Amino acid sequence: MINLQVYSYGRPFYAMCEEIKEKTGGRLDIEVFLPGEAPWSPKDYLRAIKEGAVETAGCYPGYFSATEPVLVVTNLPMLMPPDPEVVEEIYDDIKDELFQPIFAKWDGLALCNWWFPFHAIGGPVPVVSWDSLAGIKTRVTGVEPADLIKMLGGVPVTVAWAEVPTALMTGVIDAVVTSGDGYYTAKLWQYEGFDYITLMEIACMPCSMIVSKTALAALPEDVRQ
Incomplete structure (x- = not known):
């Protein structure tokens, strides 16, 4: 979809x-x-x-x-x-x-x-330590943010933006790296388990x-x- x-x-x-x-x-x-x-x-x-x-x-x-x-x-x-x-x-x-x-x-x-706007990390847990995303399947758009997610213990998954809502609903991903505009436009906080957005200002x-x-x-x- x-x-x-x-x-x-x-x-x-x-x-x-x-x-x-x-x-x-x-x-x-x-x-x-x-x-x-x-x-x-x-x-x-x-x-x-x-x-x-x-x-x-x-x-x-x-x-x-x-x-x-x-x-x-x-x-x-x-x-x-x-x-x-x-x-x-x-x-x-x-x-x-x-x-x-x-x-x-x-x-x-x-x-x-x-x-x-600057990209951030949103999902079921806040990012407060180097292993905060341990085992969390996190949507990324390329190699560079994927390396960051790996550093935080997460599992990077490449998902096109149009498919993010479906991926969240089906469990393909648990968390999302995207811009503030993305969180607001798609209202990602409405999805089950999407409880935190960590404003890390990853990249512009x-x-x-x-x-x-x-x-x-x-x-x-x-x-x-």
Whole structure:
């Protein structure tokens, strides 16, 4: 079961695309697919852009840690200062040198970014010691947070965000690593046994709007602008 209600950014995407359609006089009409509605998983978005299957995608770097590990530098647990504005300044200073060349390999260009709040750990127990998560199956999004969960005694399990509610209900996972926005949007505290959210400020996550350079170049100049 795919729970698309966990995607709080769906509404802004629809609104943005409607505004683009209006401002271009209907010449640019973008069809939005949230995760679970398209035949690609989030880790395949860059490949889908390169192959021309999609023209644009919102890419969360954690899903590309295996193929493009440099993209997850701001996701490394406890590396960035616990100040979102400072993290954003750091990202702006390095994005053109580090990240744009990586997106270009996949025929992509990052047009803009949006930020998730700092990630935390929520589940049946608070994190108060190095073995607090002993035996707790904890949802993660990549290798880096998985290593942190292992350090705390937990069992990391990779689960796509749309599948988190079902995974909690079926016992596939007991705990979740996600942003404050994720806890609020999906109301994870309503699930049985989900009693604590430990605000550890693990990492601050950018998400990039990647557009196909080929598709962008094919647009009329005024529409492209």
